[in-house]
Amino acid sequence: MHLPLTTETSLVLRSSPGLRVLLLTDLLVLLAELGAAVILPWWITSRGGTPAITAFSVTVAVTTFFIVPAVSPFGDRVCKGRLISRGLGGLCAVAAVLVVLSFAGFFSVAGLAALAVLQVTAAAFVNPAREAVLAELVVPARLPTAIRLRKTVLAIGGILGPLLAGAMLGANGVTAALCSYGMLLGAATLAAARIPRATVPEPRRNGLARWWGELRSGLAAKWQVPMERGWTLVNFVVWIFQGPAVGLLIPIKVQAMGLPGHWLGLGLGALSAGVLVGSVFGAELLVARLGRFRVRVGLGVLEGLALAVVGWAAWPSALLAGLVIAGFCNAAMSLVGATHRALAIPRDYRVRLIAASAMSTQVAGAIGPALVGMALASYSVTAVYMTWGLLMATCVLGFLLVPRFKEFLTLDHQGATDWYRRQYPTAFPRRKVGT
Secondary structure, eight states: OOOOHHHHHHHHHHOOOHHHHHHHHHHHHHHHHHHHHHHHHHHHHHHHHHHHHHHHHHHHHHHHHHHHHHTTTTTHHSSSHHHHHHHHHHHHHHHHHHHHHHTTTTOOOHHHOOOOOOOHHHHHHHHHHHHHHHHSSSSSSGGGHHHHHHHHHHHHHHHHHHEEEEEEHHHOOOHHHHHHHHHHHHHHHHHHTTTTTOOOOOOOOOOHHHHHHHHHHHHHHHHSSSHHHHHHHHHHHHEEEEEEEETTTTHHHHHTTOOOOOOHHHHHHHHHHHHHHHIIIHHHHHHHHHHHHHHHHHHHHHHHHHHHHHHHOSHHHHHHHHHHHHHHHHHHHHHTHHHHHHHHOOOGGHHHHHHHHHHHHHHHHHHHHHHHHHHTTSOOOOHHHHHHHHHHHHHHGGGGSSHHHHHHHHHHHHHHTTTTHOOOOOOOOOTTTTT
């Protein structure tokens, strides 16, 4: 018998103080990140135009491609709470520099890109550890509730972050908005210091060989599991079009429509509002009626079509409506299978496989903006945006070809737990005690 969501959520929160601290940290980090997602693109687009924001986006994506896999092995060997705290401290330092540059009136795409490299480096420690530590703070039976709760909290932050940043940007300008960004990161750093610390084996001093071996083992494991390989490849192709459609193209579209800066905040807030509704209601209700596989594929196609509507929109109301629908589809689609995938990955490989997925996403994230930049040189924002949405909808159909994907999504949570290691034991060799 299933408990009502409110009772179940209350039990999970009461039984896991570490989860409460993680959710607070996640909320503060997301408020800061989405604030930066409004402030920096608007600052760069306003001062340097489309070429500047395209170059900046490509630089960040390419840098992330190299940095994320390089630091990923540390996440399985070092305390995740400590990684999160130290990485957030680095982000605070970068935020302080951005405030000083803005206050001084200094603008350089190259300079901002260099600071973005430092941000990526710090975030490469923080984000995989935040993703992986969740499964260590709750028992497996309560992990689905914890994931839904976390998604809901992040969706609330996703609404507030852009709206607050847009309001701050419109009322007080870039410098004040960047100050609020830094203050949120500072608060997140203090909260992260309370995440439970775990005792983990310290890496040996011949760390380079061990680092390279663990990096290779993580990438090899992902490749040797046919479903995980196919899942990653489809996500890679989809993100080439989805990434710019929910990121780079939004500020460009807002400026092309002649709207002021706070509309960028409203647009990103509308996207997050859709995510909130999809997280709280969409996934569970749709899965109960249609099944995980149909929801995963069907809502992916619908999200692409909604983003095509955003590209077509000539009125602010149509822009916001399309983003709300896209956010709803994205949340419901991404929640379907997220719990299964987290449970299927062996615990001692979680950070490495998450980082490998992030690396794949960042490669696609570099290709997408580069293609957008080339397309915008010849075609209108409306045409490019619509095309990217339609191509995303088409590429989502690739899930129909992923081996055992439909079979995997029909499993219950107990059947999904450690499924990868049970099905493909040679892809996940266990470390010997003391190594």
